[in-house]
Amino acid sequence: MTLKLGMAPVRREQIVRATIRCLARDGYAGLTMKRVAAEAAVSQGILHYYFRDKAAMLAAAALRVTADLDRRVAAEARRARDARARLRAVIRACLVTAVDNRDFWTVFIEFWGEAFHDRRLATVNRQAYARARRLIGAGLARGIAAGEFRRVDVEEAAAVVLALLDGISLQLTFDRGLMTRPRAARVAETALFRYLSTGGPT
Amino acid sequence: MTLKLGMAPVRREQIVRATIRCLARDGYAGLTMKRVAAEAAVSQGILHYYFRDKAAMLAAAALRVTADLDRRVAAEARRARDARARLRAVIRACLVTAVDNRDFWTVFIEFWGEAFHDRRLATVNRQAYARARRLIGAGLARGIAAGEFRRVDVEEAAAVVLALLDGISLQLTFDRGLMTRPRAARVAETALFRYLSTGGPT
C-alpha cells in the first residue's frame, strides 16, 4: 500500500535525521554506515543509493541543523519591533538551541573537525558562516540606519556578534553548570549592546 | 651510547608531538596508532607502553597545545604595563596562534568532538576552560581595581572575553580570507574595550 515511487525526499530526510542522532550519540568516530542504517531502519546498501559517501551524509546533516537554527532564529526575530529587540531575539534563539538542543553543537563540532580535511565540507562550512554573517549584518545595518546602533563597520560587527554567540554557546555546551541560559543571554546582550550603543555607558 | 633509562619523558614528548602532527594532517578519523608510530619513528607497540589508549594520547595532545598557548599568552602579557595593554596582549597572542599555528585549532576541535563522548576528555576540556576564564578574570580584576575597567562581574566578563576570542579565532581558522590578523585584533579590542570601558563611547 505504501508508495514506492517518490520516496527519495522521504528517505533522504530519514537518513539525515538518523545521521544526526548517531553523530550526537557516538561522535564521528562512532558514525558508521551500519549504525546509521539501523537508526534509520533501512538497509545499509540504501545509504549509498542516496548519498555518494559518508562525507556527503555528514554535509547533509550539517546543512540540516544549520537550516534548523536559521529557521528558529528567523521565527524569533520576526516578532521583534526594533533592531535591539531583533538582536535580543537572535541571542535568545541561539542560546536556547545551544542549551536545549545539544545535537546541534555536537553535529557542528564533528563537522568542523572533518571540514579541515575535506574540501567539500570546508566549502559548505565557509558558506554557512558567510551566510550567518550576512544575515546578522543586515539586521545591524537596519539598526544603524534607524539610529539605534552606533555607526560601526557592519561586516566587523557581524563577525563580533557571531563570534560571541559561538563562544558563549561553546562554553555552555562544554559546561552546563557555567551559567543559566537566561543569565548567559543577559551577559551576551549587555556586551553587545555596549559595543553597539550610541549613547554613553549604562 | 644513547641512554635507555629515563627515556619516558623524551618518548612521551615525541609521541605527543607526532599525535599533534597527525591530527592536524589527517583529523581524528585518520588518527591511527600506525600513523602516529610512523610519524614519531617508533614502533606501534610502544604507544601502548606510554599511553593507556588512543583517548589518552588525544588528551595529552590537547593538554600540550593548551599549555603552549598559555605560555605564549603569559609571555606576551608579562610585557604589558597596564590592564588595557595586558588585554591587548592576550588578544594578540591568541589570534597569532589562530592564524600562524593552525595545528592548535585543529587539535582542539578534534578534541572537542571526542570530548562529547568520553568522560575523561570532557573533564580535561572543562578544566582547561575554567582555567582560561580564571586567568583572564584575574587580569580583568586588576584592571577594575586600578579603575581602568568598568565594575563588571569578573566571571561574566571573563566568559565574554574568552568567547569572543574563541569565536573570532574560529572564523579566522575557517576562512583565512575573512580579515587580516591585525584587523581581527583591532576588531576584538574595540569590542572588548567598549564593553569594559569606564568612560563614554569613543
Next chain:
DNA sequence: CGGCATAAATTGGTCGACCAACCAATAAAC
C-alpha cells in the same frame, strides 16, 4: 482493460583493507 517493459527503490551480502589493543620475546642499562 490487461499484460509487458522500464525505471525506481531496496535488499543483503561480499570485498579487501584497516584498526586498536594486546602480548611474548628481546635488548639494553643498572
Next chain:
DNA sequence: GTTTATTGGTTGGTCGACCAATTTATGCCG
C-alpha cells in the same frame, strides 16, 4: 639478575564501498 625500554607481529573485529539480484510502481501498447 632484575628493571626499563622496545620490538613487531597477531587477533578478533569493524569499516566503507560496491554490486548483483529482487521487489515494486509506472507508462505504454494493443
